[in-house]
Amino acid sequence: MSQKQRVILGVMITAIVGLIIGAYALLDKSIAAKVSNRVCIPSYVDGLVCYARPQLLTTEQTTKITVSPDGKILASGTHNIIHLWNLETGKKQRSLSGHQNWVSALAISPNGQILASASLDRTIKLWNLKTGKLLGNIYSGRVTTLAFSPDGQTLASGSRLIRWADGTLSRPGVQLWNLATQKWQDTIGDQPVTAIAFSPTGKILAAGHQKTSLWQAKTKRLLYSVNSGDLTALTFSRDGETLFTGSSRMKLWSVNSGVLLHTFGIGSSDLALTPDGQTLAAAVGGTVQFWQPDTEDYLGMLRGSWYSGLSVEFALEGNAIISSSSDGIRVWHSEIE
Structure with missing residues (x-):
């Protein structure tokens, strides 16, 4: 040249x-x-609820979060430690130690009494949420997602990888564990699993990886599969009639027919619904976007992190929004208009 x-x-x-x-x-x-410093969403009870001025709970890198059914306790995973936070005071209650590797999934039972934590150490630990006492260990293999059945009798687990980079193998499909005996009960499907959700009645289990399948929970019969794309998150509507799937495009499906009802023009890493089911929060990059599910109206956006891979939850009966990522946990408390 x-x-x-x-x-x-x-x-x-x-x-x-x-x-x-x-x-x-x-x-x-x-x-x-x-991105706004303030977002307002509709509420059946209060008319209009606005969120502004986030409280920074911690700057520690947070891998997973989950909120108790009453919305008052937040469990978060940082490295191999689980922290429990009182969301009414914003103070840490206690820390739970015992895992030997990163915390990879968290879930709280419907009665708010048991916290399940999965780790890359290939165990699921069950804790008394009130006292922090360890109740038992399930030797599950590596797990990256957890969900309790609505009756609290079954814990479902799955792994997004079957073979890990270090050669460790995880069980394919959704593993069902009997909480009373802490023993394996059954397996649904035979593919990797990135997200699991039970319908509000517990009759249907949704799970997926590159597509999303809906199963009859009792008989383990496959109902149908939908083209969700590479799945990141799942949540059922409060009436159980629709299912939201997160992927490179967020989608809304009819549970009865499997018909695609709407495709949103965004990708999402996590999804959460307000207790009244009126508002959907979607983690998009480092932001939380708000939508009305029935009208697909966009309501606004808050900055949750300067990193992607955000997790999002509603708490305190919808009066708080929580986001977590590599730069910590933020909580927005509501202001009534």
Whole structure:
């Protein structure tokens, strides 16, 4: 290549890089313009509830969060430790030690008495949520998602990988564990599992990886599968008639027919519904976006993190929103308009 050609090539590369940087700058400005310090959502009880001025609970890297059914206790995983937080006071209640590797999944039983924690140490631990006492160990293999059945008698677990980079193997499909005996009960499906959800009645179990399948929980019969894309999150509507799937595109499905009802123009890493079912929160990159499920109306956006992979939960009967990521946990408390 001649000197002249090298100069021309250098000029072209510089121009292209400049265009890319300019495009990213415009994108950042566009996103920043949409992110508000305050978002208001409708409420059956209060009319309009607004969220602003987040409280930073911790700056520790947080892998998983879950909230108790009464919305008052937050469990969070940091490395191999589980922290329990009182959301009414914003204070840490206690820390639970015992796992030998990263905490990879958390779930709280419907009666609010048992916390289940999974770890890359290949165990699921069961804890008394009130006292912090260890109730038992389930030798499950590596697990990355957990869900209690609505009657609290069964714990479902799954792993997003069957073979890990270090050669460790995880069981394929959804594993069902009897909480009374703490023993394996059954397996549903034979694929990796990134998300699990029971319908409100407990009659249907949804789970998936590259697609989402719905199963009759009692008989383990496959009802149908839907094209959710690479699954990141699942949540049923409060009446159990619709299912939200998170992926590169968030989608809404009819549970009865499996028909796609709506595709949202966003991807999401996590999903959460308010207790009254009126508002859906979707973790999108480092932001929390709010939507009305019945009308698909966009309500606003809050910045939860400067990192992606955000987790989101509602708490305190919908009067608080929680987000967690690599830079910690934030809580927005509501203001009634």
